[in-house]
Amino acid sequence: MRSPVYEPLAVDDPRQIGGYRIAARLGAGGMGRVYLGLTQSGRRLAIKVIRPEFADDPEFRRRFAQEVTAAQRVQSLYTAPVIDADLNGPEPWLATAHIAGPSLGTVLFESGPLPVDTVRTLAAGIAEALQAIHRAGVVHRDLKPSNVLLAADGPRVIDFGIARAADATPLTRTGGAIGSPQFMAPEQVLGHSSTPALDVFAFGSLVHCAATGQSPFGQGPAQAVMYRITTEEPHLDGCPPELRPLVAQCLAKDPAERPTTAQIIADLTDSPDPVTSAWLPEAIVTSLAPYDQVPTPPPPSPPFATTVPPTIGLPPAPGTPTPPPPHGQAWPSSPTAAPPAQRGNSPALMILAAAAGVLVVLLAVILAVVLSSGDDETPSRDIAQSPSTAPPQAQQPTAETTGPQEGSSEPSTTSTPAPDAGPDNGVKPPGTFLDEYKGIGITGGYGITFLDDPKRPKEGDSGDFDFYFDGSYLWGDNFAYIDVSAKGDYNTCHDTTLYEGHAMSSPGAGSRLCVYTAEGLLGIVKIKSLDSSHLVIDLQVWQGPADR
Structure with a gap:
């Protein structure tokens, strides 16, 4: 069954990760690719496979293991719990519970800003998730719309802590930044230490974005946005009045002036569980149905050991079919001649055989001549080469x-010395x-x-x-x-x-x-x-x- 919201697997995608069947792709990002996995009982998982560029870095692996261990301690209705992980394999992966719904980023792109009541409920759920994340000693560091999933029973915050592991790799030490510019805090831009207040700043930008569809610090090149974050006040003119005071507090430049997650929750709701069953607009609720249509996983690939390797030694008997190569490999093969339909000594066959013999001898003679002409010590012709007054080709501009x-x-032309003569490698x-x-x-x-x-x-x-x-x-x-x-x-x-x-x-x-x-x-x-x-x-x- 093909799903309208899940991307089918490509030929080179794995069919199994850590014993879990892989049914579809969920997405990709700078850290790696995410797959929809299934347990033996059919429970759905989101399995993130880390890029080899990160996995090859020992410091990333060390921090990744720390963050996964910490993430397993996070207990909240509004996070996707960590179910399993492989931290030592050639490609580390992390499995969390799959959330049947789109990201906030997708909803904002397709439907525009959310109603104020929906934003308040969304914000309360995210604040509870951040509170649980911080209690486990983790700072998210990359809270943004694509890391918040919308389900029928409330929002879910995902990918917490992974950004810290990536921050230690050469890919980011050489100048790249972990974090999305529109949602980075000033201290994050300046490279200062990360505290829970960093996530509160990102929370304020995210709430503003959910209510208006815009960043409070505008758009443009990353450097320009980060400059405005550190030096300018946020633009909150379009923010609904019911949300503006809270957003402004969260976006304070000084981390000490931002509210705690407990203060945010108290400001947004008087109920211990702020999410009701009808928290999303009807149009978005309707769009959730395809996320429950789990695609059927493709059949598993045959085990590598069950395939037959190419034969070394005597060729197979004429007419024997060539065995298939192992899955994902291709071996060069030459066709095996089928046996002749008739055997006999007819004149036509004898003439053809004689002609073939003459042709073989001719080819051998031609080959010998060609090989001998390439020998530097054996003159191949008697015509003398006339000296040239031009410089060697390798020295000509x-x-x-x-x-x-x-x-x-139009292209312009400049004169540059040609490289030394050598083999033409293209x-x-x-x-x-x-x-x-x-x-x-x-x-x-x-x-x-x-x-x-x-x-x-x-x-x-x-x-x-x-x-x-x-x-x-x-x-x-x-x-x-x-x-x-x-x-x-x-x-x-x-x-x-x-x-x-x-x-x-x-x-x-x-x-x-x-x-x-x-x-x-x-x-x-x-x-x-x-x-x-x-x-x-x-x-x-x-x-x-x-x-x-």
């Missing part, structure tokens, strides 16, 4: 196309302009590969440049912003040193980025438009320098 300059659609000299693409659309969870056809994004996160559904992260090998006053060309990207590791919070429309890939290519990306689920870019691709 070559014209190099450097791509369109700023403000021009790699262009550094600075060579390769191609340009206009108006590439990338849906969340898809990416493009510069070596391939960038106009056709592929599902998954293995491309040179990826954009994730929650609109919070871009993913590539190395990012750097191009200053507004600088030219968007190869030299600008080559000279800058302000690269941000592998993950970057989504920049605003009009931003320009330099992106280096592991294959040695340089992409210059211009953001044309961006929302929470779709990105449109222009792209120039260059051959990058050898020293990157």
